[in-house]
Amino acid sequence: MLYPELFKQLEAVRWNMDTDIAWAQFDASLLTEDQAQTIKMNAITEWAALPATEMFLRDNRDDSDFSAFMSVWFFEEQKHSLVLMEYLRRFRPDLVPTEAELHAVRFEFDPAPALETLMLHFCGEIRLNHWYRRAAEWHTEPVIKQIYETLAKDEARHGGAYLRYMKRALTKFGDEARSAFAKVGVLMASARRTAQALHPTNLHVNEKLFPRDTIQSRLPDPAWLEHWLDKQIQFDTVWENKVVERILHNMSLLMERSFASVQELNRFRKEVTTRLAASAAHNQRGIQPA
Template sequence: MLYPELFAQLEKARWDMATDIPWDQFNPELLTDEQAQTIRLNAITEWSALPATEMFLRDNRHDSDFSAFMSIWFYEEQKHSLVLIEYLRRFRPELVPTEEELHAVRFEFDPAPPLETLMLHFCGEVRLTQWYRCASEWHTEPVIQHIYSTLSRDEARHGGAYLKYMKQAIDRFGDQARLAFAKIGMLMAASGRSGKPLHPTNLHVNQALFPNDTVQSRLPDPEWLEDWLTHKIRFTAEWESRVVGGILRNLSSLFERPFESVQQLNRYRKELVAATA
């Protein structure tokens, strides 16, 4: 059972919003209107941890260990939204999201295979780690820089926790788990080439609501994420390579086989398809 171990680890790393964020260092001259608007939309996006948690609990009723871990993940992810909202409340109160705007990103996700969903969210944490590092460098106001650095470290720890559950799944399910992880890992690592890097918040998750069934599509500005990455924080190919490298390194460790490219991972996936067939 991993939950007790992960609880202890993440409890040691937990930060306090009142005392660990340097609110008194705020410099109003270093926060632009454009930057404040991105914080607002990011706060709404982070609120989607709520429907994601509901999905995880529904689809993992068979796994009380992982479901218990959701109590940690949900708390910390929801705090990400809260700290961004608190930043706006203190320094740009006119931009605080409304309850209606937050509730708009709470909708039901269609059931999906738990192993694939686990890998999808592991890759999402790897990607968010780099997005938030990049965002911290783009921002000029010191308090929000500190907040984004803090969130980035949280996402990295969450990715490490998911990786432990992936290792557990391989022990339990063998090649079935390896194939699920290789398939989704290849998809997520290769998505940056298309110009639209995949993340759980921009994937379609409810067929009945299509096309209004991504988290991003339900924001006040549905084009925000792409614009933020391309024209604001400028998440370049160099940053994307860090995401891909993180996915490949972790899968190399998980599968005990080196992957230096997405092509190598795809060849391994085909081997697994043949073996399981």
């Protein structure tokens, strides 16, 4: 099991909201209205760890190890929402999200293949780490800068934990896992070709609720994320390339094969898909009656 070791590792570096955040250094003159509004939107977005955890537990009922790890992931992700709300409670109480605004992002996700979902959230942690690093640079008020730096480190650690479960999946499922990880990896490393940000909170997850079936669509300001990325923290091509490089680097380590581009990863995906199809055809012939 991976859970006991991951618990110890994450417990050893867990930060304390009361003592590790330098609340006393707050400088009201350095917090703009636009920045304060984005903190509210981010607090609500982080609350979406709740429906994500419900999804993970539902779709991984046969995996008690991973489900147990969700107790750690869920706790730390909800603390992200909480620390952002605590910042607002102390310094902009008028912007603290209401319970109704938080509850609006709790809705059921459609069932999805567990391996693809695992890879999706691994890539999401990489992307969020880079978004928060950039947000820390953009913000001018020192306390919220420190908070975003702290959250970014958490997201990186979560990505590392997901990677451990991905390595385990390769041992258990072989090409099935390789195919799922490569498929989602190609998608998530191709964000510069899409019109929207590729992150779990911005993907459609409930067909019956379309178009209000993404986390971002249920925020008080559904257009916030794109504006935050493009106009405020300016998550440009340079930063997007950093995300792509990390995804390709980790896929190279995982598959023990070098991927210098999304195209190379996509060729690998096609190779694995061909192998799986050939194996399925062989097995089908093997069970046909004489």
